Amino acid sequence: MNILLTGTLWRYLTTSWRFVMFFLWPFLLSLVILGVAGLIVAAPLIAGFSAIHLIWSVPLAAFIATLLVRKPGDRFFMSYLLDDWSAAYDRIHGRNEKLNQRRKAFAEALKRKIEASDADEIVIVAHSLGTVPAIEALADLQRERPDLLARKPVSLLAIGSCLMMIALHPKAKSLREDVRVVMQESPVLWSEFQVLTDIIHFYGCDPARALKIKTANPPLIHRIRFKNVHSENRYKRSKGNFFLMHLLYMRGAEKKNFYDFGMFLHGPFFFRDLMTTHHGKATPLDEEGRLPEDYPEAA
Structure with a gap:
């Protein structure tokens, strides 16, 4: 109610x-x-x-x-969904001490990870409601150690995001402020993928517009079709179950396409380049999966 x-x-x-x-x-x-x-x-x-x-x-x-x-x-998934809403309600009102402690622990873990990392680029994957703790941790890091987010490229890959499930509630002022900090103050590249056939996320939503946040670094919103990413057999099996459909974001691509979860995280290209320079295109690999000879050296 x-x-x-x-x-x-x-x-x-x-x-x-x-x-x-x-x-x-x-x-x-x-x-x-x-x-x-x-x-x-x-x-x-x-x-x-x-x-x-x-x-x-x-x-x-x-x-x-x-x-x-x-x-x-x-x-x-009746019990799971009711538990999901119970957890969301606790997050909205900040009344679950374990969740509050987990937020601090996650932000601290992210800080240690970035400090110790010798990677050329850091990509934080946030699926479904996982976008909420990811945003909270990035906002905390921007407030406490902004130098870490500026030291090397840091990107947020939001897939099937349920951020608005909490952020649209009037009581979620703290989360909306965290979103503002990430968008307006941090250098984080926010790239979000949405799919029409997945009802467990806010398809068609631009978080900046929905929350009325003016920023020079708005999220990059990409709308894709799973049938262009996965085989007909896998896609057909998932159509009858909205949870399987919601999990397809994290399964390896079976067709050459702009959305390639494995390539985003483990390929030879910078994630930022894939989201900008190669936006809307499959990665520039030949039929054998090799870099073309005339392609400049990738990451």
């Missing part, structure tokens, strides 16, 4: 209406199960029997409801 009363659901709808289908799914499933249980409880009364029959109909309804939660519910 909090999401509804605060106007957050309306903001979800106007920002990316597809996400609302994902948001409503566990609650609609819960209502269906409660409806079935209610009918079982009331069945004796509807049939004209006395209220004494509630002695068996109530336990039966509870048993059937439990089975529905465990069987179809598990198949459709």
Whole structure:
């Protein structure tokens, strides 16, 4: 009810209406199960029997409801989704001390990692709700050690981002400030990939525009099609399950395409170059996967 009363659901709808289908799914499933249980409880009364029959109909309804939660519910990730929303609610209100401690620990771990790294470039991958701790850690690092983010290229690869799931809530002022710090004050390249067939993210959303943040370093938003990245067989298997579809971002590309998760992280090219110089194009490799002879030396 909090999401509804605060106007957050309306903001979800106007920002990316597809996400609302994902948001409503566990609650609609819960209502269906409660409806079935209610009918079982009331069945004796509807049939004209006395209220004494509630002695068996109530336990039966509870048993059937439990089975529905465990069987179809598990198949459709009902418990997982409700836990997901519970965790999001804790993040919005900052009331879970373990999550608050984890934020500090993650920022500290990122700082140590960058300090010790001899890499030419650092790419932070943030999938789904993982975009939230990534943004928080980068913002903390910008406040405490901005020199580390300026020492070498640091990029954020946001895939299937659910950042707006929390950032659009009125109480999420701290997260919106973190987003502002990353966009306005840090040199981090924010590159975000979105897919129409994935309903577990905010397709069509530009975080800077949605949060009304003016910046000279806005996120690069790329909209891709999984059917152009993965084989027909893999794509078809994922279409019937929105969680499998949501995980396709992290599976290796089976077709030569601009979106190539493995190439982004392990290829011979700087991620920044792939996002800018080669934007919208497959990496410049020949059919054998080698660099063309006339191509300047890559990373």
